[in-house]
Amino acid sequence: MEYDQKRVEVCFSPAVFDCFQNPEAVVVVVDVLRATSAICAAFMNGVESIIPVGTVSEAKEYKEKGYLVAAERDGIVLDFADFGNSPYNFSQERVKGKTIVYSTTNGTQAVRLASPCHAVAVGSFLNLTAISSWIINQNRDVVILCAGWKNRFSLEDTVLAGAIAKNVLEHPSYSTVCDSTLAAIDLWNLAQPDILGYIEKAAQRSRLRKSGLDDVIGFCHTPDLTNIIPVYSNGILVPLVEQVGVC
Amino acid sequence: MEYDQKRVEVCFSPAVFDCFQNPEAVVVVVDVLRATSAICAAFMNGVESIIPVGTVSEAKEYKEKGYLVAAERDGIVLDFADFGNSPYNFSQERVKGKTIVYSTTNGTQAVRLASPCHAVAVGSFLNLTAISSWIINQNRDVVILCAGWKNRFSLEDTVLAGAIAKNVLEHPSYSTVCDSTLAAIDLWNLAQPDILGYIEKAAQRSRLRKSGLDDVIGFCHTPDLTNIIPVYSNGILVPLVEQVGVC
Secondary structure, eight states: OOOOOEEEEEESOGGGGGGGOOTTSEEEEEOTTTHHHHHHHHHHTTOOEEEEOSSHHHHHHHHHTTOEEEEEETTEEOTTSSBOSOGGGSOHHHHTTOEEEEEOSSHHHHHHHTTTSSEEEEEOGGGHHHHHHHHHHHTSOEEEEEOTBTTBOOHHHHHHHHHHHHHHHTSTTEEOOOHHHHHHHHHHHHHGGGHHHHHTTOHHHHHHHHTTOGGGHHHHTOOOSOOEEEEEETTEEEEEEOOTTOO | OOOOOEEEEEESOGGGGGGGOOTTSEEEEEOTTTHHHHHHHHHHTTOOEEEEOSSHHHHHHHHHTTOEEEEEETTEEOTTSSBOSOGGGSOHHHHTTOEEEEEOSSHHHHHHHTTTSSEEEEEOGGGHHHHHHHHHHHTSOEEEEEOTBTTBOOHHHHHHHHHHHHHHHTSTTEEOOOHHHHHHHHHHHHHGGGHHHHHTTOHHHHHHHHTTOGGGHHHHTOOOSOOEEEEEETTEEEEEEOOTTOO
């Protein structure tokens, strides 16, 4: 019996997402350092929902309405915001049971960019196995969208995209003819034995080090701390708990 | 003594070339399968100059003026053209001493896109060592622009970009903080022991096979058949013979 095979694709930059146009696909957004890791951490710590906003002015408007706002640009917390982009900011004490507003340089904008697709979810190393199972359970084409850095390719996002793609392609319903997917998997295979050593050379690693914000690198590359899948629905991210291994 | 270090960057798609804006840089355009390999082959066979044109209608206008025109879209020779995109078409009998007009799906348009930069040259495996020396002799920032496929990432262009970047970074005047450069070098290191085996999985490899156009794969991945550097100047590509190793 021939399977109706679904496609796995990896998009290296929001600037080329147009090339992957496929309204029937599900999209997984990854921004390892740090937006999608922070979003997963927030849900692990009981946040009720997250409103990702694109612009600084939108974030400010929400603040004026009384929302708790996490907002940064280029790794710097915006002055009106309650806190920035470190996953450690999204502690249980701060976020449990709340709706928060979140705006970052790259990640939250990528989530919004993907919104016309069939479904949008947030991936990180923290939910690596769960997000891979979630994709397979959707039984649809998938585009893994790397948020990157200001539309440039990012090594840590690519390595995670490769890890997810490799997991999904182990399922017989999925295949790929996408060079960026093959490259991402090759880079993941190269990085996997010592992920932190590999990521040491990444540009974002250096940016965070320069700003003294690199305490999160280890945490952001820790696999499978949660089964929660943040999914984007009607403008907000809400948690879905994935039953790992049911595919 | 501290060097005034120059940057090496690799751009994976013409669609993100804006992110690499640097009018002081030199740009090397690569489109292994097949435009930049064909351009190098044409100069090896004595073509005097090549006019790269972006659109089909421009190519047609040149044909009407009596030029020899090579033009294809999606691997198919355009009906009014004299021949298509295979390096084997640019034989000595056909091109020696002539000016030809050339338009392809991706490669020739990338050359034109890069034209506002300080200098634009054409790279392929055929002139790998020469193009690396040429870059170093320019003593400027360099962006290696992968033509890709309709703005998508292409494995064979990336692997060549990695090979060039690695050569250039061996010179102490050059450094990089560019993730796509690091990824390209990692992929080149992976591919190098068996380049044709590695490229077997590339999407463009499959496209050419389906169209019966894959006889050129081996040729297009053969390093150092020539020291000629096609450089883009005032709208035309002209040959420069690089003295390899003078850097």
